[in-house]
Amino acid sequence: MKKGIMLIVTAVLVLGSVVAASAGERILFAIAGPMTGDSAAQGIQMRNGATIAVDEINAAGGVNGKKLEFIVGDDIANPNQATVVAQKFASDNEILFILGHNNSGCSISALPIYEKAGLPVISPTNTNPTITSLGYKNYMRVIVDDDAIVGQQVLLAVKELDFKKPVVIWENTDYGKGMREVAYKRLKELNIPILADESYVPGVDRDYSAQVTKFKGLGADVALFMGEYTAGALFAKQAKNLGLTAQIVCGSGCSNPKLIEIAGPAAEGLWALTTFDPNDERPAQAAFIKKYTSRYKDAPGEWAAHSYDIIYLVKKAYEMGGTNRASLIQKLHAVKAFPGITGTIQFDEKGDVSGKKVMVLVVKGGKFNTYVPKKY
Amino acid sequence: MEKPRRFGIPLGPIMVAVACLIPLVVRNDYYLRVLVMALLYSIVALSINLIVGISGQLDFGRSAFIGLGAFWSAILMQRFGAPFWIAFLTAGLFCTGVGAGLGLLCRKSTFDYLTLITIGFNEICRLIFLNWQDVTGGAMGLRRVPAPGLFGYVFDTHVRYFYFALALLAICYVVIQRIIKSKLGRAFEALRDDPIAAAYAGIPVPTYKVINFAVASFFTGIAGSAMVHYTQYASPYNYTMDESIYILQMAILGGLGSLPGSILGTAILVIAPEISRTFYQYRLIFVGLMMVTMMIWAPNGILGKHGIGERVIGLGRFLPWAKPPALEGGEPR
Amino acid sequence: MFLQYLINGLSIGSVYALIAIGYNMVYGILELLNFAHGDVYAVGCFITLALIVAKQHLVVAILGGMATGFVLNLAVERFAYRPVRFSGRVTPTISAVGIAYIMRNIIMRIWGPETYPFDIGIKTTYITVGHVVFGTLQIYIFFIALALMLAITFLLKRTKTGQAVLAISQSIPTAALMGIPVNRIIAFVYGAGAALGVAGGVLFCVYYESIFVGIGFMLGTMKAWMASILGGIGSLRGAVIGAIVLGLVESFVSGYVSTVYRDAFVWGFLILFVLIRPKGLFPAQIAEKV
Numbered sequence: 001m002k003k004g005i006m007l008i009v010t011a012v013l014v015l016g017s018v019v020a021a022s023a024g025e026r027i028l029f030a031i032a033g034p035m036t037g038d039s040a041a042q043g044i045q046m047r048n049g050a051t052i053a054v055d056e057i058n059a060a061g062g063v064n065g066k067k068l069e070f071i072v073g074d075d076i077a078n079p080n081q082a083t084v085v086a087q088k089f090a091s092d093n094e095i096l097f098i099l100g101h102n103n104s105g106c107s108i109s110a111l112p113i114y115e116k117a118g119l120p121v122i123s124p125t126n127t128n129p130t131i132t133s134l135g136y137k138n139y140m141r142v143i144v145d146d147d148a149i150v151g152q153q154v155l156l157a158v159k160e161l162d163f164k165k166p167v168v169i170w171e172n173t174d175y176g177k178g179m180r181e182v183a184y185k186r187l188k189e190l191n192i193p194i195l196a197d198e199s200y201v202p203g204v205d206r207d208y209s210a211q212v213t214k215f216k217g218l219g220a221d222v223a224l225f226m227g228e229y230t231a232g233a234l235f236a237k238q239a240k241n242l243g244l245t246a247q248i249v250c251g252s253g254c255s256n257p258k259l260i261e262i263a264g265p266a267a268e269g270l271w272a273l274t275t276f277d278p279n280d281e282r283p284a285q286a287a288f289i290k291k292y293t294s295r296y297k298d299a300p301g302e303w304a305a306h307s308y309d310i311i312y313l314v315k316k317a318y319e320m321g322g323t324n325r326a327s328l329i330q331k332l333h334a335v336k337a338f339p340g341i342t343g344t345i346q347f348d349e350k351g352d353v354s355g356k357k358v359m360v361l362v363v364k365g366g367k368f369n370t371y372v373p374k375k376y
Numbered sequence: 377m378e379k380p381r382r383f384g385i386p387l388g389p390i391m392v393a394v395a396c397l398i399p400l401v402v403r404n405d406y407y408l409r410v411l412v413m414a415l416l417y418s419i420v421a422l423s424i425n426l427i428v429g430i431s432g433q434l435d436f437g438r439s440a441f442i443g444l445g446a447f448w449s450a451i452l453m454q455r456f457g458a459p460f461w462i463a464f465l466t467a468g469l470f471c472t473g474v475g476a477g478l479g480l481l482c483r484k485s486t487f488d489y490l491t492l493i494t495i496g497f498n499e500i501c502r503l504i505f506l507n508w509q510d511v512t513g514g515a516m517g518l519r520r521v522p523a524p525g526l527f528g529y530v531f532d533t534h535v536r537y538f539y540f541a542l543a544l545l546a547i548c549y550v551v552i553q554r555i556i557k558s559k560l561g562r563a564f565e566a567l568r569d570d571p572i573a574a575a576y577a578g579i580p581v582p583t584y585k586v587i588n589f590a591v592a593s594f595f596t597g598i599a600g601s602a603m604v605h606y607t608q609y610a611s612p613y614n615y616t617m618d619e620s621i622y623i624l625q626m627a628i629l630g631g632l633g634s635l636p637g638s639i640l641g642t643a644i645l646v647i648a649p650e651i652s653r654t655f656y657q658y659r660l661i662f663v664g665l666m667m668v669t670m671m672i673w674a675p676n677g678i679l680g681k682h683g684i685g686e687r688v689i690g691l692g693r694f695l696p697w698a699k700p701p702a703l704e705g706g707e708p709r
Numbered sequence: 710m711f712l713q714y715l716i717n718g719l720s721i722g723s724v725y726a727l728i729a730i731g732y733n734m735v736y737g738i739l740e741l742l743n744f745a746h747g748d749v750y751a752v753g754c755f756i757t758l759a760l761i762v763a764k765q766h767l768v769v770a771i772l773g774g775m776a777t778g779f780v781l782n783l784a785v786e787r788f789a790y791r792p793v794r795f796s797g798r799v800t801p802t803i804s805a806v807g808i809a810y811i812m813r814n815i816i817m818r819i820w821g822p823e824t825y826p827f828d829i830g831i832k833t834t835y836i837t838v839g840h841v842v843f844g845t846l847q848i849y850i851f852f853i854a855l856a857l858m859l860a861i862t863f864l865l866k867r868t869k870t871g872q873a874v875l876a877i878s879q880s881i882p883t884a885a886l887m888g889i890p891v892n893r894i895i896a897f898v899y900g901a902g903a904a905l906g907v908a909g910g911v912l913f914c915v916y917y918e919s920i921f922v923g924i925g926f927m928l929g930t931m932k933a934w935m936a937s938i939l940g941g942i943g944s945l946r947g948a949v950i951g952a953i954v955l956g957l958v959e960s961f962v963s964g965y966v967s968t969v970y971r972d973a974f975v976w977g978f979l980i981l982f983v984l985i986r987p988k989g990l991f992p993a994q995i996a997e998k999v
Contacts, residue, residue, distance in 0.1 A: 036657050038822045074656065079517065079611040084409065084650070091406040105516060109609045112520070128516075172506070172969060174516045198968045203822070204927050206917045209717040210963030217710045217840075230824040230921075237918060241835050242713075242842045262826045262919055434799050481984060487798050488742055489983055492938060495931075496976040503973040621806060628803060661814040667807025671800045672792045 026069045027062075027318070030089045031307075032082070032100030032110070035074035038203055042102050042303045046124060047072060048296050049304030050099055052288070053311035063315045064323075070099075075106050082106035083113060090117035097122065097328060099310050102303065104128030105174050111136045120329045122314070124306030127252070128178050132350040138329055140351035142306050142313070142342065143275055144358060146175075149252050150182040152358045153224060153273055157249045158190055159376045161271075163222035167215045167246065168197040169208075169235065171227035176202070179226040179251055195220050202231055208238045215239075220246040228253040232270075233262035240266040247271070255361055257299060257368065270363045276305040276342050277359050277370055285341045302342070309340030392546050399535045408534040412606060414646040415541035419548050419599035421626040421638035426592040428624065429632030429680075430556060432568025433585065434491045436620050437498030441593050443505055443615035445471050445600025447512055450521040450610050460524035460605070467601035468594045475593025479586035498617050505612035517611035524605045537606055544602060545639075548595055553635060555591065564588055618660075625663050628670065631680025640678055712841045714964040715957070720847040722956020724916055725932045726854040727909030729940075729948040730861065732933035734902030740878065740942065741790070742798075743902070744805035747929030748812035749785060750906030751922060753778030755816055757911055758825060758920055767829050771911055775904040782903035786896050794881075809926060816922045824921040827914040850912055857905070858949045865945075874898055878943070935979055941989025950990060 031050055033043035054068045062068065073085035082101055089095050090113050097120040101107045104126045114121050115136055123131075123141040127149060131139065157163050168183050170176035180197060187194055195218045198211040212235070215223060223239070223246045225232050232254040239248065248270045255274035260267045278299045280286060288308060292300040314328070316338060322331030338345040343356040361368040402408055420442060427435045445467040452463040478497055482490045505512045512518065523532040524540070531537045555561050563584050566574035571581050604610045622645065630641025645663075649656040670677065731750065735743045757774030765773070789808050793800045833846035865871035873894050876884040885891045910929065914920040933948070936955050940947025955975070962974045 040821070041823065078613055079609060080607065080614050083607055083609065084406075087406045087409050091404050105611065105613070108516065108519060109607075109611065112608065130516075174514065177509075177514060200968060201972070204923055206919070206928065207717075207721055207959075209721075210714065210960055211968060213710055213713045213717065214964060217713075230919075233824075234917065234919060241833070241844060243835070243837060258823070262824055264826065264828075264918070428799065432797075432799060434802060481980065485983065485987060488942070489938065489987060491742070491802070492934060493980055493983065496980050500973045500976050503970060507969055624803075632799075658814070660810050664807040664810030664814065667803050668789050668811070669807075671796075671804035671807065672789065675793070675796060675800050 026067045027096055028094045029068070029070045029097050029099060029314075030073055030092075030095050031070055032073045032075055032085050032089070032098055032106075033102035033303075034077040035072060037076040037078075039077040039102065042125070042301075043074070043077075045301055045303035046099065046102060046307045048292065049124075049300065049307035050311055052291055052295070052304075053308045057311065057315055063318050068311070068315075071095075073100075075101055075103075075110075077103045077106060079103075079105045079109035082110045086110035086113040090114060090119060095119065096325060097314060099124065099307060101126070103175075104131055104178075107131060107139070108134070111139060114138060118325045118329075120325060120332060122310050122332070124310055125303055128174065129182070130178075132352050136351075140332060140347050142309055142340070142345050142353055143302065144353060144356050146179050146251075147182050148354070148356075149273055149275075149358055150179045150226070151186050152360075153226075153249060153251050154183060154186040154190070155376045156271060156273070156360060156373060157222045157224060157247075158187070158192060160373045161222070161247065161249070163247065164192060165195055165219060165221045166192065166224055167195050167218065167220040167222075168224045168226065169211055169215075170197065170199050171202040171231060172199040173202060175253075176226050183224055183226070200227070200231060200235075202227055205231070206234060208235045209242060211235070212239050212242045212244050215246060216242065216244045220244075222247045222249055225250040225254065227251075229256040229259035230262065232272075233259045233267065236263045236270055237266040252302070252358070255368065256301060260363060260366060260368070265366075267363045268366075271371075272361045272363075272368070273358050274302065274361055275356070275358055276300070276302040277361065277368075279368060279370060288341050305342050309338075309342050309345060313338050313340065313345060388546075388549070392542065395542055396539070399538050405534050408538055410647060410650050412534065412538050412541050413603070414643050415538070415545050416599050416603050416606070417623065417626065417646055418545055418639045418642040419602075420596055420623055421630070421642045422548060422552050422635060423592040423595040423599070424624055424627040425632060425635060425638045426552060426555070426564070426595070427588060429627060429634070429638075430561065430568065431564040431585075431588045433588065434487065435494045435589075436491055436617060436624065437494035437496075437501075438596055438623055439615045439617070439619040440498040440501035441471050441475065441596040442600035442603065443501055443610075443612070444474055445597030446604035446610045447505065447518070448597075449601035450518050450604045451511065453522050453605075454518065454520075460522075461526060464524065464598060464601045464605075468598040471593040471597025471600070472590045475596075476586055476590035478593075479589030483582035483585045495617055498615070498620055502612060502615050505615060512610070512612065514612075517609060517613075518604075519609055521604055521608045521610060523608065524602075531605075541602065541606075544598070548598075549635060549639075552595065556635075560587070560591075622663060625667060629666060629677055631677030633681060634677065634679040637677050637679030710840075710964065712839075714960045716841055716843045716847070717964075718957035718960030719851065719953060720843070720916075720956070721959060722953035723847070723851040723854045724909070724913050725936055725956055726949040726952035727850065727857070727912055728906060728929050729933040729936040729952040730854070730857050730945065731902045731904075731906030731909050732930070733937055733945050733948040734861075734898050734905060736934070736937055736942065742802045742805060744802060744930060745785065745808035745812060746902065746906055746933065747925035747927075747931075748809040748816075749782050749903050749925075750778050750910050750929065751816060751925030752781060752812055753903065753907035754910040754914060754920060754924060755820055757907070758827060758914075761827075761829055767831075770829065771908070774911060775907045778903035778907035779900040782899045783896050786899040790899075791892065791895075809930070813922060813925060816925070820922065822922055824919045827918055827920040829911075829915060831915055833916075846916055850916065853912070854949060854952075858945055862945055870894065870897070935975075937989075938979065939982060939989060941991045944989070944991045947989055947991035954990075 031047055033046045034040055035043045058067050075082040075085045102125050107123055107126050115138055121139045125143055126141050127146045129145045129147040168180055170180040196214055225248055232250050236248055250272040252273045254272040289300055317328055317331035317335055320331045322328035333347050336346055345353050348354055360371045360373055362371045424438055427433050448470045449463040449467040452458040482493045523530055531540045563579050566579055567584055575581050626642040626645045627638050630637030649659050655662060732746045735741055753774040756777040757770045760770035760773050785808050789804050793804055833844040835842055835844045865875055873889045876889055877894055881891055910924055913924055936952035937948045939954055940951025958978055959975055963971050
């Protein structure tokens, strides 16, 4: 009798686990970004942000009972490599959507391949204004573009801080060039002439004395900096050393606290914009920041925060019926006013999120402080 | 010079025939893509072999020529609506011209200067690609480059492109082989082995350096053109010195001076990063290690003279320069 | 503004000169393309950074970095260069390129590509004279470069080891026949070159108050190489002067022509220079096989 019961129990358990295993299908997606090379820190942040979201969701039962899983493709921030990664993902029919790429240039080169495969592509960090005008119906991004960011940068410098003699310093890449063009456009609208504009080579150039000297000679009162935080820090340092009194107002690449580490006291008074405030004290944001910091021993940046939002956004769209590639694209566009930690997300027909606000930070007392603009 | 064919079978055409069967077996677009890139990079490796292996000039700037061929061809087709074969061939000729120009610049330069100048040239080209926005699209490069077509037949699928690349490689291989075996080729080898003796033998060293650069650059140029119409995207971030050195390593790995070696070396270095994630992540360290260890123990690569293939695997019997053991003389290292 | 560009150019030129001196120890004397110079001394500089972060004394940190560079280059020379010393010119160069990649990637694996603040407690005071600003550190670097150049030239001419090095630069087999311990001396030169490179690199980092992996190849090897070509291979004095000229050219092109195309112009200038005066400004009297 006992043996019989044991047999039945075992059978039930075995059957039960088999049933459980087959019921637990998975939703597979791919993360595409730079995991090695110079921009690796950004790609890794993307992956980490997504991982936190995936773990949270899976722990709460998954999406419609299915577990989220992902694979990672490394594009080294190189457009050529991005197409190889894209081809790999496009050939895999199980992948539902792509979280990526990190760099606008990579997305642009990879999109034709994704479009052919009908894969939805949602980028956490592409800011090049032209991407959404290229006509790719499968592409969306949760970050505002450089048009908006630089536009705010200009407004901050001119309307809020009342500067009238701007100079522009930009990094010599597609990112920097795009921003420079927007700056010219906006300043022209406000009728303010640019005194000078100079570029630098990111990742290599250490010496900004030529640019600083030129700006000083022209009597600039504000320097609009368009580039990443390392260059921003070095520029700020050398500007201070060589006696350039212009205020430095940076775009969104400089909101990393490492800037203050590198620049030291020269960073005091520097302005920066950000799409995710690492000091945000609101509950949802603070919880995310705490989780990220304790797990990865590093402060989360916009790459992580936006990726986190994308996962939750896709969950929402999936639950609304977006269970295959085509319907997911449709449902993503149908989501209204999604409350993400980076702000409210709602896509327009081109795949942009135009309503999101950009936050302003200023360095005071050796750290970034949140600043609320009053005049615009 | 007799080329002992041990079994009387021409290996080359056999390999081509076998390769033709690949697309029937391999259906995955991604794998095909990797193979096509391997075929096209092989052409570049052959051209590098011509400069570095055969003529002994250390060129660190080949990727600039790939870029020149790519942009020329892309612009001609995209902006001026030229048919593919014109864009393709003129890309090669354009690169020949530029190569000749570069050769002229450094024809009298010593070894180090030449290397430095090629690096400088690579940098200058890269900067022009990056900044001449109106022509090259600047940092964003050129997108939606048209796929090639010949007589109305458009190569726009991976399979079609595979055959196109295969045919191209086969043609380039045969042509380069002919060049090496000709008087021109022997002059090139003299440049490498002993330039002073060559000068005394009546070979004007500077002139032949120029011809060498010019001829090799033609092949690099057409390879660049073929690549850009395949990837349909031209980006200035591809044409850096690191890329030049990686391509150089393809030729070195296979064996400088060995044409089949160039293809093998390319195949390994293009396919390995795709197969092994570890290789991909650490590829630069691997290439570095490869370079050092090979230079010490196997400077002739896998299929080069007295290379790894010959000594370790006994492939020597099949190679063109294999001699019967009794006649084998010592090779100065 | 001209004066400021001039000062900027002299400053950056002096920093290049420091690095070029280390580079020339091997390149100038042994005429071997030391592609890995920058990346090897970069490792030493990062060791210095690590020691500083570990709160070691300034002198300990710098000497530790220099010692690391010295030993590292000894090992590299012994295992990667000596076996191929007589294998033509292509082979040793490729071997050096390989070492460069390995070193660079070791740094990237441990420290990554980011820039770190480099603070060794030396603060530069900036002096303003009229419209021109310059720092005291810049003056120190300039004179250190000059002093090093004179010291090494003196050592080469007046000490036995120096004479041995000069003999080796002329002909290795002959020097060996003369009883000079060739292997040991070459190893020493490589080591000294790296140690000097670390010193130069550290000063570079102090000047910009930051360190990153690119101080090795991009800003070290390449600049030093360009400086040596300008000044003339084999001439230490030439390397220093070449470096200063390079710094000046960079500064003036940046200021007056274009920051966007600056590097293209500098390369163009270099190529032109090589064509017009291939032996450099101060060519050493060493017979060169064409």
